[in-house]
Amino acid sequence: FKDDFSTSPHLFTPMSPYDLELPTQTASQLSQSKELLTDFSSVDLSFLPDVTQDNKEQNLSEDGHETQKELIGSLPSDEDSGVLMDESSLSHPGAAQPSPEASDICPPLTPMTPLTPATSASESSGIVPQLQNIVSTVNLACKLDLKNIALHARNAEYNPKRFAAVIMRIREPRTTALIFSSGKMVCTGAKSEEQSRLAARKYARVVQKLGFPAKFLDFKIQNMVGSCDVRFPIRLEGLVLTHRQFSSYEPELFPGLVYRMVKPRIVLLIFVSGKVVLTGAKNRSEIYEAFENIYPILRGFKKPS
């Protein structure tokens, strides 16, 4: 046997056959195609193949147990609940595919909470990004004596030569706060919006107990960071070729690819191991939406098994 291949470098051609179909879509086209997909919610899905043994194994091996968990995809923010119900009904047969009778049974429509987005008609990733960090700010609306606070609080550190704020930490929820003398406070480290709010309230209470008339005004979440794993390695060189206007990949500087998504305005760090970090969101839904936007792009760079 002799492999007959030319020495022309195939260094960075994406390995999948889908790369020809990957247009350099602008973000508006991306959201447009998503809207087209959601329009298929009323389409008859009986053409889906019957669940055979091979299908079952493939489903189990590929998507694992994400399809058996609650399917969470992305949701355009102004979609009404009627369409939500439709999508949930058509997605559940897909979820229950490992059981043979699934395609005939329409499972009961579970009411979806507004925060959990619905699935789209095409394949959803089934992967939910986990929130890792929330940064929020709040205004305590009173001038603070930082030296006094550092003296009277156990969990505070204050080094005016290094930084002009008190750094305070609490154990539950495990967070850190920067408290400035103007009364403004930044709270970081929480894993959910509610935890961030609870932590900020605890800091405000501590400041109150220290003798300052602290209030709790204008609590606002400034940044949310999430991360997840797509479970397959990604050809970053190919991704930067097809999405040049959004991606920046400098292996000499940083091992990951920085993808600046336009809608929603989120920055994603994509690594060769398949791990994705999403940051710059003000809401949880932006992170989910950004991930659902990037997942089909990344799947195009998965080597076909």
Added chain:
Amino acid sequence: MAARGRCPECGSGSLVEDAHYAQQQLVCSACGCVLSEGLLTTTYSDEEHLREVAYSQSTGQKEQLSRCLQRGSRRVQDLCKVLQLPAAFEETAVSYLRRALQHPAFRLLSREKKELLGGCCVLVTCRQRSWPLTMGTVCSLLYARHDLFAGVYLSLQKELGLSVPALSLADLVTTHLNSFRLLQPAADVPAAFLEDKEQLLARTVAIVELASQAWLVTGRHPVPIVTAAAFLAWQSLRPGPRLCCPLARFCRLAGVDLPPPAHLRLKELLEILQGMASQLSWLRGFPLDRKVVVKHLGELLQHRLFLLKNAFSQHGEEQQDTAPGQGCPSQGSGPPSSPAGAQQQRRPWAGPARPGGPRRPLLPPCLLQPRKRPRSAPSAAAATGDEPISDSELEQYLRSPEEIRALSRARACL
């Protein structure tokens, strides 16, 4: 410039100052009637309507190049001369520099960073014209700190909205090998170490392609990979006298720096090649060590696609490894049904693949040897953010009066 007044003939107000054979005339643009001409002197009343134009508002100010732009252009020109770049590159780089310095983000940069701006413009130009120039080279030429340079480069890319293509590895190999001294006869280089450039280049490019197919290139710094590949290629072209030469000595003889990750890349490359060698039928009897791999590197590269496919399982085939009659049961991968909700356990794959044993998947090394254990997702603690906060919980964060007194005394002593 439209002057005041109305045309006496047609009454329109659109009067224009025009020149007829260099003689200034005030003409109505509607009917063409000449109102006045030849204004060489102005009367005192005319001058009242004239406004003085300050120098800062005139175009003379803008045409004068600022000092930092002059300095930056000179630096760009020097860089292009040292790197022997084509003339067109210099113009492009200077135009980028001019655009950047007009941007408010760069006008107020510290002097140290402004000096790097010229280097960044040159780098962007080279990347866009597929001229392989590494950041390391530019940094060393400018005596710049690498992190400062990285910051300026990234902000330049962002502010000017430039799309910079990635560094092409094939071109980088060519320029990197150009700087090797082993390609020409020299005093301290033994005759057995001399190598023909074309052969070395072709083989190094082949090894680098193999490395990129085997996920060794993505996300990593390119220069150590090229160095390791060049070393392997050089050794394999004449294994006899060269096998005993270590990588460090090779780099010293070649006159290039040895980047620290090159040893690791070499190890990874050898591991991949050993796996591939295990699939060659005429190598079955030999122990799969470094020497055999280097000696037969040419054949391994010739059949690399086929060997890669056979030696390593593609992603997604992991689950089918437990087919009967394949591999020892003790080494079999986990059962196909992973535990619910948990990530797939990635066992570290150590050692070369054995023929007939379960095949190692072709994955990036960071996936094969995960350094972190997957953490389970934390349970949802607070349902709402408005739970009551108990006083006792906050008491733990407040100092007691004795503590405060002790602390003040201690601080007074310091």
